[in-house]
Amino acid sequence: MSETTSHQIPGLTQKKVFKIIVLGDSGVGKTCLTYRFCEGQFLDKSEATIGVDFRERTILIRNEEIKLQLWDTAGQERFRKSMVQHYYRNVHAVVIVYDVTKPETFHSIVSWMQEVESHGLTNSPRVLVGNKCDCGTPESRLATTYAQRAADKYGMPLFETSALLDSECDNVESIFMTLAHKLYSKQPLRVVSVEGDQSYGVVTLPRHKSRAAPPPRDSCLCS
Amino acid sequence: MEFNNFDSATDDKSNLNGDCSPPPTKQAFDMNHTKNIDDISTPSELKFDEDFDFEDPEISEKRKEIERCIQNPDSVNLEKWQQFAKSKGGLISDDYRKVVWPLLVGVTQEEMTEPPSLDDLSTHGEYNQVVLDVNRSLKRFPPGIPYEQRVALQDQLTVLILRVIIKHPDLKYYQGYHDVAITLLLVCGDRASFPLLCRLSCGPRAPLQPFMQTTMAPTQHLLNYMLPVIRRADPDVADCLEKAQVGTMFALPWYLTWFGHSLNRYSDVVRLYDYFLCAPPLFPVYVTAAIVLHRGGEVLRCDCDMAMLHCLLSRLPDDLPFEDILVTAEKLYLENDPEVLEPEVAALERREAEVRRLDEERMKRRQAAARNRRNPPARRWPSLLKALSSRRALLATATVLLGVYVYYRPELLFIRHHEDTLGEL
Numbered sequence: 158m159s160e161t162t163s164h165q166i167p168g169l170t171q172k173k174v175f176k177i178i179v180l181g182d183s184g185v186g187k188t189c190l191t192y193r194f195c196e197g198q199f200l201d202k203s204e205a206t207i208g209v210d211f212r213e214r215t216i217l218i219r220n221e222e223i224k225l226q227l228w229d230t231a232g233q234e235r236f237r238k239s240m241v242q243h244y245y246r247n248v249h250a251v252v253i254v255y256d257v258t259k260p261e262t263f264h265s266i267v268s269w270m271q272e273v274e275s276h277g278l279t280n281s282p283r284v285l286v287g288n289k290c291d292c293g294t295p296e297s298r299l300a301t302t303y304a305q306r307a308a309d310k311y312g313m314p315l316f317e318t319s320a321l322l323d324s325e326c327d328n329v330e331s332i333f334m335t336l337a338h339k340l341y342s343k344q345p346l347r348v349v350s351v352e353g354d355q356s357y358g359v360v361t362l363p364r365h366k367s368r369a370a371p372p373p374r375d376s377c378l379c380s
Numbered sequence: 381m382e383f384n385n386f387d388s389a390t391d392d393k394s395n396l397n398g399d400c401s402p403p404p405t406k407q408a409f410d411m412n413h414t415k416n417i418d419d420i421s422t423p424s425e426l427k428f429d430e431d432f433d434f435e436d437p438e439i440s441e442k443r444k445e446i447e448r449c450i451q452n453p454d455s456v457n458l459e460k461w462q463q464f465a466k467s468k469g470g471l472i473s474d475d476y477r478k479v480v481w482p483l484l485v486g487v488t489q490e491e492m493t494e495p496p497s498l499d500d501l502s503t504h505g506e507y508n509q510v511v512l513d514v515n516r517s518l519k520r521f522p523p524g525i526p527y528e529q530r531v532a533l534q535d536q537l538t539v540l541i542l543r544v545i546i547k548h549p550d551l552k553y554y555q556g557y558h559d560v561a562i563t564l565l566l567v568c569g570d571r572a573s574f575p576l577l578c579r580l581s582c583g584p585r586a587p588l589q590p591f592m593q594t595t596m597a598p599t600q601h602l603l604n605y606m607l608p609v610i611r612r613a614d615p616d617v618a619d620c621l622e623k624a625q626v627g628t629m630f631a632l633p634w635y636l637t638w639f640g641h642s643l644n645r646y647s648d649v650v651r652l653y654d655y656f657l658c659a660p661p662l663f664p665v666y667v668t669a670a671i672v673l674h675r676g677g678e679v680l681r682c683d684c685d686m687a688m689l690h691c692l693l694s695r696l697p698d699d700l701p702f703e704d705i706l707v708t709a710e711k712l713y714l715e716n717d718p719e720v721l722e723p724e725v726a727a728l729e730r731r732e733a734e735v736r737r738l739d740e741e742r743m744k745r746r747q748a749a750a751r752n753r754r755n756p757p758a759r760r761w762p763s764l765l766k767a768l769s770s771r772r773a774l775l776a777t778a779t780v781l782l783g784v785y786v787y788y789r790p791e792l793l794f795i796r797h798h799e800d801t802l803g804e805l
């Protein structure tokens with residue numbers, strides 16, 4: 158497996174890849190949201206997700222093409238442990254979705270956050286998304302202020318939106334674009350995809366030698 | 381329930397940006413690749429009745445023979461039914477399947493009882509999840525089915541599933557079970573499908589039983605037979621899959637639903653069910669292996685990358701030659717009995733456990749690094765800093781230490797390993 162390093166370099170495709178995992182209870186609309194973002198329309202015959210689905214879309218940030226890989230996971234509890242675990246590898250950002258008309262899906266955020274933390278993603282960019290804003294009456298929907306408090310507590314931005322409404326398309330767009338920009342600006346080094354790379358396409362090289370950050374360990378000596 | 385009646389056919393827009401951008405070379409699966417399999421807004425994509433003008437004479441002959449047997453069922457033994465179900469074309473038509481499927485699993489007329497009403501079952505703990513999944517199963521119904529009829533069938537489906545898990549409280553519902561249930565329901569009707577589904581779900585050799593345990597670990601284990609089967613037939617393809625660490629997730633819906641969830645053509649689904657109803661429980665995994673082997677060329681041409689491979693494999697082309705695939709799967713099964721594969725599966729699982737362990741270690745390192753950044757070690761070493769109070773001594777020590785450090789780890793100045801970097805994102 159390591160013998161491939163020499164001919165990997167020509168295969169370098171200079172495209173950044175950001176891997177985003179989408180979590181939340183069953184039926185909150187994870188599949189519809191990722192479909193809306195990747196296909197620009199509402200998926201009117203969505204089906205239960207069994208395991209993990211994958212979608213991707215290429216976006217432009219400062220004229221640079223970025224590949225966003227969205228991993229749409231199954232909400233049912235039983236798929237989480239042994240199955241979905243594998244797909245947390247090298248995840249860069251997290252989207253947690255709840256259904257604004259179903260408070261219990263909001264209360265599950267606690268356990269989703271625990272799961273995120275248990276996979277070492279505490280410092281990764283995360284957003285909280287309240288979906289199905291088109292549904293019910295303002296009184297029947299979970300209050301924004303209430304949701305905002307939880308979002309603040311976890312230090313993540315809150316978006317309330319609807320995968321159904323075409324008028325919300327821009328809002329769905331901004332959820333993923335927010336994450337992409339955050340990842341783009343935060344990345345200290347280049348993330349490029351490499352063909353044939355074992356760790357499935359993510360490797361980092363310093364953008365400029367001079368800007369290569371010193372390893373954290375000796376930061377106390379250099380500063 | 382709220383969005384059940386979105387039957388309007390919107391344009392089938394296959395977005396360039398969609399699922400996975402099609403790799404430049406391949407033709408065979410391009411169509412399937414650019415189009416999202418989830419999107420069946422054009423009814424033609426789900427093909428129910430295929431009226432062939434021309435029927436293979438072999439099949440016409442088989443048709444006659446099946447009809448003769450159905451007229452005189454007492455003179456026909458199980459082997460004969462199994463032979464029909466397995467051989468080319470399977471049971472051919474749903475009219476025959478309706479009669480033969482119950483016979484294949486040994487369901488009797490007495491077991492086919494009137495179902496209870498939905499209201500009697502709605503207090504069950506899984507009720508909400510089942511209804512959620514049943515409501516999203518529109519794709520599995522014949523297109524153009526009248527609204528009332530479809531809603532009635534969906535209620536029957538919910539009742540069917542709840543009846544089984546109420547009768548067998550140790551069996552846990554999983555998303556995908558509804559895909560099996562609906563296939564049985566559409567073919568056999570609500571009375572026969574209940575004992576049929578019970579047979580498939582409950583009992584030591586019941587094929588769906590491993591899926592219905594508290595965790596998915598037994599299912600995961602059984603899926604792990606796929607790679608060793610592939611390796612024995614085509615080591616290059618197996619290497620590619622293993623190197624990319626694509627795992628078995630792409631095949632999970634295939635196995636859990638006997639392909640009902642993943643195939644667009646109804647006729648393919650029922651054909652496979654003909655076979656699975658009289659095959660060993662692990663046989664669908666061999667079919668999975670046969671499909672991957674059939675697409676081996678595509679696998680080898682694909683970037684050896686987890687995402688790309690998952691994407692390629694999880695979307696099944698519409699034109700898979702299932703008769704050939706079943707023959708291959710049968711051959712694979714005969715040549716590689718599950719028992720013989722056990723050591724290879726165990727070795728694979730050990731390798732995976734090792735990868736997981738390394739992952740976990742890496743994660744802990746990341747977390748520790750993140751903690752250190754928030755809490756720089758310098759602040760925790762005031763005594764050391766006091767000892768080095770002279771500015772000159774400090775500078776000199778720092779220079780020497782840095783020099784020594786770089787001497788041993790020169791690569792750190794230039795290339796940092798990606799995982800640590802990503803941890804900072």
Ligand SMILES: Nc1nc2c(ncn2[C@@H]2O[C@H](COP(=O)(O)OP(=O)(O)OP(=O)(O)O)[C@@H](O)[C@H]2O)c(=O)[nH]1
Binds near residue numbers: 184189190318320
């Ligand atoms: N009104 C409304 N319904 C929505 C919206 N998004 C999704 N839905 C519906 O909610 C149901 C569930 O949506 P999915 O996207 O399949 O849910 P999921 O989170 O992927 O569920 P699992 O795959 O089971 O984990 C479907 O019937 C959708 O049609 C929305 O914004 N508004």
Ligand SMILES: [Mg+2]
Binds near residue numbers: 230
């Ligand atoms: Mg889903």
